[in-house]
Amino acid sequence: MRQDIRNKILAELQNNNVMLLGDHGLGKTYLAKQLLADNWIYFPAPNPAKTNLLLVLEKFIHKGRKNKIYKKAKPMQINELCSEIIALKKKIFIVIDEFHMVSELSALSYGFLTESKNIRFLIISNKKYIEKAEKKPAAKRFLWDFKKIELSPLSRPESFVFAGKLFEQYKIKRNDQLLAKIAKNSSGCPLTIKRSVEQVSRGEKPDYLSFGEVQDKGINLFPVFFLFAFVLIGMKYLLRITDDYELANISGFVGIIVFFIIRFVWFKLK
Numbered sequence: 001m002r003q004d005i006r007n008k009i010l011a012e013l014q015n016n017n018v019m020l021l022g023d024h025g026l027g028k029t030y031l032a033k034q035l036l037a038d039n040w041i042y043f044p045a046p047n048p049a050k051t052n053l054l055l056v057l058e059k060f061i062h063k064g065r066k067n068k069i070y071k072k073a074k075p076m077q078i079n080e081l082c083s084e085i086i087a088l089k090k091k092i093f094i095v096i097d098e099f100h101m102v103s104e105l106s107a108l109s110y111g112f113l114t115e116s117k118n119i120r121f122l123i124i125s126n127k128k129y130i131e132k133a134e135k136k137p138a139a140k141r142f143l144w145d146f147k148k149i150e151l152s153p154l155s156r157p158e159s160f161v162f163a164g165k166l167f168e169q170y171k172i173k174r175n176d177q178l179l180a181k182i183a184k185n186s187s188g189c190p191l192t193i194k195r196s197v198e199q200v201s202r203g204e205k206p207d208y209l210s211f212g213e214v215q216d217k218g219i220n221l222f223p224v225f226f227l228f229a230f231v232l233i234g235m236k237y238l239l240r241i242t243d244d245y246e247l248a249n250i251s252g253f254v255g256i257i258v259f260f261i262i263r264f265v266w267f268k269l270k
Contacts, residue, residue: 002031005151009035009122012147013093017114017121019143021130022151025191028124031151032095035122040093046102046123049109053081060090082112086119095122100129107138114142121146153188162190166197182206 009031012018022028036042041059043052057073058064065071073081085092094113096102113119123143125133127150133139154162160183167174178200185206186192196206 002027002151005031005149006035008149012149013120013122016145016147018123019099019130019146019148020122020124020151021127021148023127023153023189025189026151026153027190028151029097030190032097032122032124035093036095037093039091040095042095042097044097046096046099046110047106049103049106050078050081052096053078053085053109053113056092056094057081057085057088060085060088060092078109079112082109085113086116089118092119093122094119095124097124099123099125100133102133102136102139104136104138107136107142111138111142154186154190154193155188156183159183159186159188159193163193163197166194167200170197170201172197172201 009018009020020028020032033042039060041056043055046052054070054073057070061067061070069084073084076084094110096110110121114121123146134143160179163179163182163186164174167179182193182196182200186196199206
């Protein structure tokens with residue numbers, strides 16, 4: 001499965017850096033990890049860049065941390081550290097996941113390594129969020145000539161075959177009707193298929209709506225904090241009845257502060 005995408009990535013990496021894009025749950029990370037070999041290194045996140053670059057040097061330099069160059073590299077500036085990696089003159093493939101989270105400093109740091117033809121990047125990002133990262137000047141420069149490869153959802157037949165393999169893996173009796181239902185309701189998302197099959201293996205009914213793409217809708221905590229502020233201010237008047245004026249003044253003061261913080265954050269977000 002996805003052999004065509006793997007071949008395309010490997011072909012592009014011969015002469016270019018590659019950006020693998022796709023929605024959550026389509027198997028970008030899984031696909032990239034299948035490509036890992038001795039001269040590849042994988043990072044689950046782009047930050048902090050210096051920590052990642054030190055790990056690159058440690059892996060590919062002779063004797064790793066015991067090497068004198070590595071010991072001298074820790075206090076080095078980023079550009080000096082990158083120069084040491086380039087000086088190794090080794091073919092290195094660096095895979096960086098969740099690249100849409102990259103900071104300006106990290107993007108600038110990785111940019112130093114693009115000067116070498118021996119070093120290639122495969123970065124992985126959620127399609128929805130990469131545009132925001134590309135607005136950062138350093139990230140925009142770093143990603144300028146990357147070849148974009150988009151990972152699409154599985155087709156219905158591919159979903160059916162993938163679910164069937166998982167049935168075998170989990171030692172579930174084959175049920176073509178259930179496989180077809182999973183393939184139909186998974187929207188081509190491997191993560192949804194995998195977790196649906198896991199539910200079947202536990203004797204549960206697949207809950208397709210609880211898997212797949214991460215929802216971009218944040219939890220609205222405004223009513224909770226508003227209620228909290230209301231309670232604090234209300235306590236002020238209740239405590240006055242008990243003649244505990246000191247505690248009443250403190251609760252009222254805290255409540256007013258919380259209320260104005262909520263108002264500020266609310267209007268800022270809007």
